Amino acid sequence: MSEQELKALRVRIDSLDEKILELISDRARCAQEVARVKMAALPAGEEPIFYRPEREAQVLKRVMDRNQGPLGNEEMARLFREIMSSCLALEQPLKVAYLGPEGTFTQAAAMKHFGHAVISKPMAAIDEVFREVAAGAVNFGVVPVENSTEGAVNHTLDSFLEHDMVICGEVELRIHHHLLVGENTKTDSISRIYSHAQSLAQCRKWLDAHYPNVERVAVASNAEAAKRVKGEWNSAAIAGDMAAGLYGLTRLAEKIEDRPDNSTRFLMIGSQEVPPTGDDKTSIIVSMSNKPGALHELLVPFHENGIDLTRIETRPSRSGKWTYVFFIDFIGHHRDPLIKAVLEQISQEAVALKVLGSYPKAVL
Numbered sequence: 001m002s003e004q005e006l007k008a009l010r011v012r013i014d015s016l017d018e019k020i021l022e023l024i025s026d027r028a029r030c031a032q033e034v035a036r037v038k039m040a041a042l043p044a045g046e047e048p049i050f051y052r053p054e055r056e057a058q059v060l061k062r063v064m065d066r067n068q069g070p071l072g073n074e075e076m077a078r079l080f081r082e083i084m085s086s087c088l089a090l091e092q093p094l095k096v097a098y099l100g101p102e103g104t105f106t107q108a109a110a111m112k113h114f115g116h117a118v119i120s121k122p123m124a125a126i127d128e129v130f131r132e133v134a135a136g137a138v139n140f141g142v143v144p145v146e147n148s149t150e151g152a153v154n155h156t157l158d159s160f161l162e163h164d165m166v167i168c169g170e171v172e173l174r175i176h177h178h179l180l181v182g183e184n185t186k187t188d189s190i191s192r193i194y195s196h197a198q199s200l201a202q203c204r205k206w207l208d209a210h211y212p213n214v215e216r217v218a219v220a221s222n223a224e225a226a227k228r229v230k231g232e233w234n235s236a237a238i239a240g241d242m243a244a245g246l247y248g249l250t251r252l253a254e255k256i257e258d259r260p261d262n263s264t265r266f267l268m269i270g271s272q273e274v275p276p277t278g279d280d281k282t283s284i285i286v287s288m289s290n291k292p293g294a295l296h297e298l299l300v301p302f303h304e305n306g307i308d309l310t311r312i313e314t315r316p317s318r319s320g321k322w323t324y325v326f327f328i329d330f331i332g333h334h335r336d337p338l339i340k341a342v343l344e345q346i347s348q349e350a351v352a353l354k355v356l357g358s359y360p361k362a363v364l
């Protein structure tokens, strides 16, 4: 390519950037207008709701449907995700609590779902995220709920039994783990490997093969593990990209998770109900009486009405020995007439039924 061709292309890029800049600014002004309209339409004394997850899901889906490349759908949606995040911040900057410290996969999930224009607050434990949301100190919380290799995150499920919380979104994140060390650490000097228990479990086979005799130490999060090894010459951490970058660590080995499709699903929790989008999921908690066939009775209405269950999890109910609650996720919104009827049917047999929330299926 000649210098002249390159110059001409850069002139074109400059001119396109100017148009994009103008269009983004136009869009941001529109969002400011939206905020004005939302405030004007408000009955006296009510708090305006600026964040509209159902609308955001529609915007991102529309972008993906219309995209003709060369950028991929996910890439394009990610760009629009950030534009929308900045537009919302003009209306109202969202405050989001997540399972910290900084650099955790939960923080990465929060950014993937809300974009980077939020005020994010790391919390030390899952229960603290719930409490922060319940206290109204933040608008939303982000917590992990299940991993494709290791299963349910029980702390999160149990927190739903203790707090009245609405699930208003979900996001899935591909989890890649790396073996990270500080500047002066050599491969053969490692005598301890820190990580979160779930991450150690997700890399169990790799660790057995490469570091069978090295002590594995479970800590509160992978970011906490990364933070520790920064100052220790004989230890390593298992953590992801964000933590590696944040603490300036070196990757001794990359993508060491045992399963290449290792993914974690995260939930957004708040107090705001989300209207239907036509492509939603619902999460419920049900407790049945302790009698033979109870689980069958619970599942029959879903089967008979052709409702797609995406997950069922059992946890001790905490209100009696050997009694259980079921966490069930299924496709549909609790305001859909068919889902309404099914929930009605189940509640007649159930000891208790609580809808945790209906929310748009993850777009990104």
Ligand SMILES: O=C(O)C(=O)C[C@]1(C(=O)O)C=C[C@@H](O)C=C1
Residues within 6 Å of the ligand: 031, 034, 035, 050, 051, 052, 053, 055, 056, 059, 083, 084, 085, 087, 088, 091
């Ligand atoms: O449509 C709205 O209600 C808006 O506030 C605009 C907008 C956007 O930028 O598209 C911004 C924030 C909302 O969460 C959803 C969409």
